[in-house]
Amino acid sequence: MNTPLRWPAEAIWEAVAPDLPGFTVEILPEIDSTNTELMRRARAGRFDPVLLVAERQTAGRGRLGRDWHSGAGTNTTTSMCPSLTFSIGLPLAPRDWSGMSLAVGLSLVESLHPDLRLKWPNDVYFQGRKLAGILIETAGMTEMPGARYAVIGVGINLHPRNADGLNTPPAWLQELRPGMEAPEVLMQVATPLIQTLKAFERSGFSPFQARFNARDALADLDVVLSDGMTGRAQGVDDVGALQVLSAQGLQKVTSAEVSVRPAPLPAPLKP
Numbered sequence: 001m002n003t004p005l006r007w008p009a010e011a012i013w014e015a016v017a018p019d020l021p022g023f024t025v026e027i028l029p030e031i032d033s034t035n036t037e038l039m040r041r042a043r044a045g046r047f048d049p050v051l052l053v054a055e056r057q058t059a060g061r062g063r064l065g066r067d068w069h070s071g072a073g074t075n076t077t078t079s080m081c082p083s084l085t086f087s088i089g090l091p092l093a094p095r096d097w098s099g100m101s102l103a104v105g106l107s108l109v110e111s112l113h114p115d116l117r118l119k120w121p122n123d124v125y126f127q128g129r130k131l132a133g134i135l136i137e138t139a140g141m142t143e144m145p146g147a148r149y150a151v152i153g154v155g156i157n158l159h160p161r162n163a164d165g166l167n168t169p170p171a172w173l174q175e176l177r178p179g180m181e182a183p184e185v186l187m188q189v190a191t192p193l194i195q196t197l198k199a200f201e202r203s204g205f206s207p208f209q210a211r212f213n214a215r216d217a218l219a220d221l222d223v224v225l226s227d228g229m230t231g232r233a234q235g236v237d238d239v240g241a242l243q244v245l246s247a248q249g250l251q252k253v254t255s256a257e258v259s260v261r262p263a264p265l266p267a268p269l270k271p
């Protein structure tokens with residue numbers, strides 16, 4: 001029998017609202033995509049700070065125009081969510097937006113587990129498999145010059161899911177945190193994430209740089225970028241650019257449109 005999930009909406013609201021006037025928490029049983037919904041609202045002139053959680057997305061979106069599948073999960077007899085899917089929408093006016101998505105990823109891994117790593121720019125990895133992804137979009141706000149409405153979407157795998165179309169099967173949080181379900185995970189990540197966004201707005205990426213590099217899944221690995229560049233990853237700089245030591249010297253990669261992966265290992269020599 002399906003029992004409804006008990007979401008900590010009030011506890012999160014109480015922690016966040018004093019520093020974010022007008023903040024609300026909304027939990028929906030189903031929507032196409034929490035990011036799509038907040039971008040729709042922004043286009044209609046609605047810029048209120050909000051945490052929007054969906055127990056199920058029918059058209060989840062990922063970075064680089066990909067789909068995001070929450071997975072069917074393994075437990076169909078209860079209402080457990082196979083993944084936690086939510087978006088935070090809020091007006092932000094940082095001096096420089098560079099590195100914001102890296103700060104978001106860092107907040108998630110620091111809230112969730114010491115063994116989690118970040119694959120630039122912001123994928124959350126456990127033992128070489130992706131556990132969570134982040135999609136950030138923004139909309140202009142004519143009534144607040146200098147500010148944009150930022151929509152920060154997060155999807156975290158909680159239970160095992162099928163690996164359809166993926167080269168590597170995904171990781172899931174219960175590998176590291178057995179028994180932890182979506183409401184508890186939301187409670188753990190949402191407030192620190194909003195605090196991180198406000199800290200980023202005040203001070204930019206540089207205060208996060210060293211902590212990101214301590215969690216960098218690509219550190220000192222040979223990498224291949226989707227634009228063809230190859231080299232050895234050397235961490236990120238103070239604006240979150242990935243530094244790659246290539247044959248042409250140290251290159252800085254900033255484009256969110258570029259993806260990066262570890263280079264395949266050379267084939268063993270035949271005897």
Ligand code: BTN
Nearest residue numbers: 033060061062063133134153155
């Ligand atoms: C990626 O890894 O490519 C980013 C995945 C982001 C998925 C989340 S789930 C909640 C929010 N709504 C979406 O449609 N996408 C983000």
